[in-house]
């Protein structure tokens with residue numbers, strides 16, 4: 105993992121391989137980009153010609169743009185990297201935390217193979233800016249190389265590992281003795297490491313990550329960070345009557361698990377329950393997905409990964425709140441033992457479900473976990489799931505949908521996501537879509553109308569949440585896995601979507617949110 109330091113050295117005297125500076129768009133077409141605050145020492149070394157030099161090199165200051173140039177005399181570091189922050193803020197205003205995170209992330213991504221970089225980005229909002237730069241840089245430095253055979257990333261001379269993540273990030277202009285700056289750096293480190301945990305799990309191939317191995321990872325992390333972990337295996341699930349989780353998992357050689365993680369604080373006033381969809385591979389089951397739709401379905405455990413990481417983060421940050429995480433883990437495979445379209449499952453809460461499509465499996469495992477989570481009477485429940493392709497059609501690849509049985513809680517989650525730097529949008533749960541799931545044989549079917557499929561899935565889940573418990577459902581099917589190129593601090597592959605929102609929600613709950 106990349107190391108983070110706060111440094112009061114000037115960009116001129118810092119011993120590093122690269123100094124990162126920020127530039128913004130001029131506001132005029134083809135204008136000279138403006139150099140953002142924080143880079144004064146670098147500007148001075150360029151004798152006032154930095155903006156013009158960058159313009160000559162074709163730099164505009166646009167978001168995510170990266171320009172490397174040799175450093176002039178007067179800088180200890182041999183290279184300057186100018187990263188675009190996008191539009192300059194209005195007079196007197198600061199760059200938003202998200203602009204800083206994205207710029208720092210783009211710079212860190214461009215610095216794989218580098219040992220040390222100093223980030224001289226604008227810190228005009230004090231600790232908040234330090235937090236944003238640190239978080240963006242650490243998240244952007246992430247790489248997933250566990251499955252590359254050794255040496256493939258080595259440089260030509262064999263000495264330098266060109267694919268290694270940026271090893272050290274120094275945030276320049278921050279004060280290592282300032283309590284708030286220090287706390288910001290520590291929080292950013294925990295957040296980035298826990299987002300990386302989720303990304304690693306998502307990126308891990310499904311031949312290695314299946315319910316049993318996922319549960320083992322939860323146990324190991326629980327030991328390391330004092331989180332209590334209980335695992336229900338297939339026998340315990342059968343004994344407990346978890347028909348949804350068992351029905352989805354029964355076609356696989358790798359049996360399902362339900363994992364309960366619990367972090368408690370002695371002075372906590374509130375308990376938050378988090379439930380994650382953990383389909384370690386979604387083939388669709390007997391309702392098999394065609395080629396073209398199954399290549400990335402290892403990502404179908406992204407919700408469980410987010411919940412796992414968020415509980416561990418809450419523990420590492422010592423938040424004054426109880427957080428219980430539920431990982432509903434199963435592999436959805438076709439076989440002679442698999443659930444058939446037409447089968448009826450007896451769910452954990454006694455409801456019978458006619459399975460019309462075995463590819464609508466997420467709602468089945470989540471339903472059991474939601475009922476189980478509600479038994480402990482938490483103050484609120486949030487589930488996170490790569491649940492429907494319909495949500496991807498509606499909101500695209502960068503925004504997750506929020507559905508809820510409680511207007512105020514839905515707004516609370518939306519605001520929380522915004523604070524965390526994650527894009528989200530509120531979606532309704534229209535009651536008229538419920539009758540589409542009426543079944544001629546069972547209490548409910550696992551499919552309804554095709555139109556509004558994301559909302560239909562949400563309505564199904566709602567049936568398994570206790571009356572009176574504020575509940576929100578985050579459908580992260582779009583942003584969980586990035587199939588196109590990397591951008592800002594978001595890599596290709598697993599993104600760790602929802603981790604930061606869940607951690608921020610735990611913080612807000614510790615600080616008295618949720619009534």
Ligand code: BES
Nearest residue numbers: 386404461463464490491492493494581
């Ligand atoms: N895991 C998928 C949803 C998904 C789609 C996640 C794209 C990530 C990217 C889910 O289990 C699924 O297959 N949903 C079906 C439901 C349908 C059969 C009612 C879908 O959305 O097509």
Ligand code: MN
Nearest residue numbers: 386463464465
């Ligand atoms: Mn499916």
Ligand code: ZN
Nearest residue numbers: 383386404466
């Ligand atoms: Zn699925």
